[in-house]
Amino acid sequence: MKMPQVEASLWQLIARAGDLRDRFLWSAEDGIAFGHLAGRSILDTDLELLAGSAVLVATTRQLTAALAAIELDGVARRLVLCPPDLSAEHIAAIVAAADIDALVTDEASATVLTGCARTVRCNPKLAAAAQTRINRHRTEWVLVTSGTTGLPKLVVHTLSSLTAPIRPGRVISLGRPVWSTFYDIRRYGGLQVFLRAALGAGSLVLSSPSESTEDFLYRAGDRGVTHISGTPSHWRGALMSSAANRIAPNYVRLSGEIADQAILDDLRSCYPGAAIGHAFASTEAGVAFEVDDGLAGFPAALIGRSGAEVDMKIEADALHIRSGRTAICYLGDAIAPLRDRDGFVDTADIVHRRDERYYFAGRRDGVINVGGLKVHPEEVEAVINRHPAVRMSLVKHRKNRFTGAVVVADVVVRADRGWPADQTGVLQSEILEACRQSLPRHKVPATIRFVSSLNLGTAGKLARLGA
């Protein structure tokens, strides 16, 4: 029977990207050479049994998930990458919504999943592959997002939509790039970095949940990381650590949260030799654009360009995106369409124009209502973070009988600026004065509390109530 034409599989793209020798995937514990994957398998004879199936890859280790994804693309009908820390209840819901046939895991005693006909345990040691890999399916790649409430959303991509933003030579690279990321590669931001390393003839240093930021930076530095990516919050954490100078990257990338001018300037100061870029990307919208001029926000000229690869428009202050990089749809019932009738994804990210540039104000659903007036927490944080003694801040709402709510801020002070503990009142006054200079009065925090750290969510973003 003649097989339908399918696009190149991930493995084929990796093999085409260049010499597989001296290219590695490194975890905290071990590493594997891409070249070692040729003719070998962690799924062994089970791979053939998974052909045409909907497969949930729920592994403890990122490295195993990466190897499973490489093997399953082009073989499985659907590949769902399960991020870490999902509850059993959510996993069961994903199995049902994604019509999962088989579970691929590296756990010896994997949770018994109802409705999942087959469980395949990966062989931690690569074995000789039983047969040549045959590329038969245009595999759906399904990513799981952390929803604001209730069940996570299942976002359907293809290898084509995931790799569309990746162009050779887009970033400065001398020799073979060694990528790394603070993200888990089973989330969109991390998966982008994995694919950039794999398709760009590079290596990848994976993060580890059991490792401190310092230990990760030491390890990344030892591996000679050249390209490294994380959220602004990841980077603020890195700059707070004593190991920020253990890496000397050529390229520093920020995405997943608003990159304010303070973090861009701090990274420029810490890594003077690096190109520093911030990207706008989300699981649903894909990578929309990258900004590399060292400034917060993005040029207004990016909006409404005719014939551009990424078509962007602004409606009711929210950024809408249409491109071949966006996801296809959501899986499951009772979810609004991912794209509108014209193919645009509503990002729910609010932007405001000042002169020839747009600046991100915050999330539409993150607005604080102070006496009927809107406040985006992120725009207040951007002002607070400009104070030279501030490393990072979290602005949130506090209920109040007079105005419904007021804005309050938690602030982390830069340790290297040595602000005396008995002088925090002065610092508080300075920050409030800076806010009053830049913001309308309803946006100025009513109170400022100094804290030693701020919590990050599983995706490396500042943990916001209800976000």
Place this chain on the structure above:
Amino acid sequence: MSIRSTILSQFVQVSREQNKSLASLSDSTLLLDSGLDSLCFAIIVARLDDCLGVDPFETATDDKFPLTFGDFVKFYEDAAS
């Protein structure tokens, strides 16, 4: 610092920050005549919550709301006791 003096210092501080002309406060001064608006009171209540660890407005019914500065001080003294 007593509850009264803590409250008074917040009235003075917030009126300065918000460029409001604060009336000379006595126990009989109506809050509506204090020179402060609702955002000022919202800020004062939030800061007193941090200083005194209590926000009596959170649970009070509207008919118990203080009308004068003296009522306001007693409102906090009662909540703190």
